[in-house]
Amino acid sequence: MAVPKKRPSHARTYRRKRANEKRSLVTIGVCPTCESPVLPHHACPSCGYYKGQEVIPVLAEKEKEKKKKEKRA
């Protein structure tokens, strides 16, 4: 039976391993204000912030909903 003459180098081994590895097509960042996952160059869907400014009034709407719920209870 054939026996390998030398053991494969680390580079060769990891290159082979990485060839079958699946890489994610989309890079996902982290929101600096609420630390939830965000797409790059997009406003955060959970807090509505982009580049340190509130672009979408998400938090205000959530507070309104909370107040409505409090009034009902």
Ligand SMILES: [Zn+2]
């Ligand atoms: Zn956010």
